[in-house]
Every structure is written in structure tokens, then in C-alpha cells.
Amino acid sequence: MIPTLDATFAALADPTRRALLARLAREEATVMELAQPFSMSQPAISRHLKVLEEAGLILRRVDGTRRPCRLAPGGVAAIDQWLDMLRQALARNYDRLDQVLAEMTPTTNPKRKSP
Amino acid sequence: MIPTLDATFAALADPTRRALLARLAREEATVMELAQPFSMSQPAISRHLKVLEEAGLILRRVDGTRRPCRLAPGGVAAIDQWLDMLRQALARNYDRLDQVLAEMTPTTNPKRKSP
DNA sequence: CCGTTATATAACATATAGATTGTATAACAG
DNA sequence: CTGTTATACAATCTATATGTTATATAACGG
Numbered sequence: 001m002i003p004t005l006d007a008t009f010a011a012l013a014d015p016t017r018r019a020l021l022a023r024l025a026r027e028e029a030t031v032m033e034l035a036q037p038f039s040m041s042q043p044a045i046s047r048h049l050k051v052l053e054e055a056g057l058i059l060r061r062v063d064g065t066r067r068p069c070r071l072a073p074g075g076v077a078a079i080d081q082w083l084d085m086l087r088q089a090l091a092r093n094y095d096r097l098d099q100v101l102a103e104m105t106p107t108t109n110p111k112r113k114s115p
Numbered sequence: 116m117i118p119t120l121d122a123t124f125a126a127l128a129d130p131t132r133r134a135l136l137a138r139l140a141r142e143e144a145t146v147m148e149l150a151q152p153f154s155m156s157q158p159a160i161s162r163h164l165k166v167l168e169e170a171g172l173i174l175r176r177v178d179g180t181r182r183p184c185r186l187a188p189g190g191v192a193a194i195d196q197w198l199d200m201l202r203q204a205l206a207r208n209y210d211r212l213d214q215v216l217a218e219m220t221p222t223t224n225p226k227r228k229s230p
Numbered sequence: 231c232c233g234t235t236a237t238a239t240a241a242c243a244t245a246t247a248g249a250t251t252g253t254a255t256a257a258c259a260g
Numbered sequence: 261c262t263g264t265t266a267t268a269c270a271a272t273c274t275a276t277a278t279g280t281t282a283t284a285t286a287a288c289g290g
Contacts, residue, residue: 145236146237157236161237165238180236181235182236
């Protein structure tokens with residue numbers, strides 16, 4: 001199942017889930033290891049992990065009775081791709097601002113600082 | 116008011132709001148101009164724009180009775196900064212994978228393709 | 231002034247998210 | 261087998277998000 005941008009952004013909107021990702025940025029961890037620092041029930045963490053998985057942000061392997069999680073590249077890549085549109089638009093705006101500022105020092109004294 | 120990561124990611128999680136941003140990536144636009152392509156009431160668009168503003172994703176100026184909106188750099192910047200943690204961790208994982216693969220072609224024939 | 235246009239706010243309905251407790255499943259340890 | 265450990269699932273509660281309609285505000289055009 002392909003994760004949607006909706007799912008990926010929504011997954012990142014929750015502070016608990018961002019904390020889980022920050023933990024996983026250090027190293028792979030099991031559900032119990034991930035749950036331990038939080039004052040929250042284990043099922044709650046399990047659901048957060050499911051959300052992260054469906055968002056393409058983590059992967060889980062099976063190791064006996066454990067399900068170690070690690071970061072997945074897909075989610076971040078999808079987001080980055082979408083954000084590029086905004087980044088480019090913002091860069092264009094910035095360039096335009098540069099141009100406007102340049103034109104504000106008109107024909108008179110083209111290379112002078114304001115005072 | 117400083118936008119939180121919660122607010123910014125949540126703002127991006129909605130497809131209507133992403134469409135509004137995509138529109139604004141082209142050019143500044145008023146509320147009515149933004150609302151026009153959607154089969155949605157004007158108040159609904161107004162609220163979406165408020166969410167985007169509070170997320171640091173857009174800015175609004177006052178022009179008579181109009182409130183033209185344009186993209187703001189803050190939101191994307193905040194997100195990028197946070198995502199860097201994940202990007203770096205993913206890059207480290209990738210390097211580690213490279214290393215593992217390299218070690219899987221041991222002392223015998225170090226520079227040969229698989230055939 | 232007055233009607234119109236642009237936008238925001240209020241009140242409300244409904245759906246969804248996130249948490250909890252209780253329980254099911256399934257591997258492991260003895 | 262049996263008890264324990266690791267994890268997932270179900271039922272349930274509550275809060276919040278998102279949409280609607282109705283209405284307020286405020287600038288504009290004549």
C-alpha cells in the first residue's frame with residue numbers, strides 16, 4: 001500500500017510520533033523499548049507505530065515475538081518531493097525581492113549604499 | 116505567535132490546504148480567487164487560510180477589503196530543519212548498508228561484477 | 231447614505247484522532 | 261504443557277477538525 005501525503009504529514013503532526021522517530025533516528029528499537037520513556041499505554045504506542053508505518057516513515061521486521069522498528073526512507077522522500085514546489089516558489093519570490101531592491105536604487109548612483 | 120511543528124505538519128496534512136499552497140506557489144491571490152476552484156463555501160476556505168497562516172506557511176496583506184495571500188518561508192524552513200534529523204539518520208543507515216554490501220564481497224575477487 | 235463585494239466569525243453537525251482498559255495471539259522459558 | 265513476555269486488536273470515551281448556514285464587519289462604487 002502506497003502511503004499518501006495526507007497520511008505522512010498527519011503522522012508527523014503528532015509530537016509523540018515525532019519523538020518516536022527521533023528515537024529511531026538513533027537506532028532500531030522494539031515496541032517496548034520505544035514505549036518505555038512515555039507515560040502512555042503500550043497499545044497507544046502500538047497504534048502510533050502503525051500510523052508511522054502506514055505513512056512510509058518506519059519499517060518493522062519480525063524477530064521472534066518482537067517487532068523491531070527502524071526508519072524508512074519513503075515517507076521523507078515523498079514529503080521532500082512535494083515541498084520542492086514550495087521551496088522553488090519561495091526561492092523565486094526571494095529572487096524577485098532581490099530584483100525589486102536592486103531597482104529601488106535606480107539610475108542614479110547604481111552602486112551606492114543608501115545613506 | 117511562533118508556529119509549532121504540530122501546527123505546520125497538521126496544516127500540510129489536508130489536501131485542500133496543499134492545493135491552496137500549490138495555487139499560491141504560482142502567484143499571490145485573494146481569498147475569493149483561492150476559493151473559486153473549490154466546491155466549498157467561502158468560510159471554509161477562510162478557515163483553511165487561517166490554519167495556513169498560523170502554521171507559518173502563508174502571509175496576508177491588507178488591500179482595501181481584500182486580503183491577498185502569499186507563501187511564507189517560515190513554515191517550510193521549520194519543517195526542513197526538523198526533517199534534517201531524519202535525513203541524516205537515513206543517510207547513515209544507507210552508508211551502513213553500503214558497508215555491509217561491500218563486506219559481502221569478501222577477500223575473493225574484490226573488483227568483480229556478479230555474473 | 232446605500233447597496234454590493236470581500237472577508238471573518240458564530241453556531242452547529244458529524245467524523246475522526248488519540249487515549250484507555252480489557253483481551254487475544256504467539257513466541258519463549260522452564 | 262504452562263506461565264510470562266511482546267505485541268496487536270476491540271470497544272469505548274472525549275476532544276478536535278472540518279464542513280455548513282447565517283450573520284457581522286468593513287471597504288467600495290455611485
